[in-house]
Amino acid sequence: QVQLVESGGGVVQPGRSLRLSCAASGFTFSSYGMHWVRQAAGKGLEWVAVISNDGSTKYYADSVKGRFTISRDNSRNTLYLQMNSLRAEDTAVYYCCGVSSGYGDHYWGQGTLVLVSS
Amino acid sequence: EIVLTQSPVTLSLSPGERATLSCRASQSVSSYLAWYQQKPGQAPRLLIYDASNRATGIPARFSGSGSGTDFTLTISSLEPEDFAVYYCQQRSNWPLTFGGGTKVESK
Numbered sequence: 001q002v003q004l005v006e007s008g009g010g011v012v013q014p015g016r017s018l019r020l021s022c023a024a025s026g027f028t029f030s031s032y033g034m035h036w037v038r039q040a041a042g043k044g045l046e047w048v049a050v051i052s053n054d055g056s057t058k059y060y061a062d063s064v065k066g067r068f069t070i071s072r073d074n075s076r077n078t079l080y081l082q083m084n085s086l087r088a089e090d091t092a093v094y095y096c097c098g099v100s101s102g103y104g105d106h107y108w109g110q111g112t113l114v115l116v117s118s
Numbered sequence: 119e120i121v122l123t124q125s126p127v128t129l130s131l132s133p134g135e136r137a138t139l140s141c142r143a144s145q146s147v148s149s150y151l152a153w154y155q156q157k158p159g160q161a162p163r164l165l166i167y168d169a170s171n172r173a174t175g176i177p178a179r180f181s182g183s184g185s186g187t188d189f190t191l192t193i194s195s196l197e198p199e200d201f202a203v204y205y206c207q208q209r210s211n212w213p214l215t216f217g218g219g220t221k222v223e224s225k
Contacts, residue, residue: 097161106173
């Protein structure tokens with residue numbers, strides 16, 4: 001069955017870096033655009049970044065532009081989010097999400113918690 | 119960026135009642151609007167995409183309508199498992215944006 005499994009979350013000090021991974025299985029990863037979406041505790045959803053199925057196109061939320069980098073390795077069916085210069089306001093559960101070209105199929109991971117604190 | 123405003127913030131209803139949720143965009147998003155359901159401790163689940171298309175496996179009691187700036191998610195008869203938070207999201211312009219959510223709670 002379809003699985004997206006995030007990893008790499010944890011506690012990190014402000015200003016430091018962290019890399020999240022999202023391992024995909026059960027669907028044709030290379031055919032799906034991949035997103036990162038985050039959610040602070042008790043708050044709503046915030047879209048973070050997207051990468052096209054072939055990795056050629058990327059977009060970011062203004063709040064992370066210049067600090068976060070999304071990438072993917074289709075040979076490993078894995079999505080990444082490199083997060084640099086982390087701030088307290090980046091504290092959230094980070095979800096990866098695969099979206100089909102027609103937008104009708106969405107697959108979500110269970111989320112990984114990033115806590116930025118000194 | 120496009121701002122999505124959802125109303126009401128909270129909707130208190132009983133099982134079997136009809137729920138009507140609203141999402142208004144700060145500028146036209148054509149029909150590029152989706153609705154998600156999220157329960158505590160779970161990832162969001164896609165319900166409706168492109169304003170009115172039900173996602174795979176979504177029951178027929180969920181329907182979406184609207185275009186341009188005004189959209190509605192209707193749950194025709196609430197089941198116990200429908201009490202959750204609902205978010206709209208636009209994919210017309212980058213960055214993608216979500217509304218603030220509507221919590222549907224049991225009266």
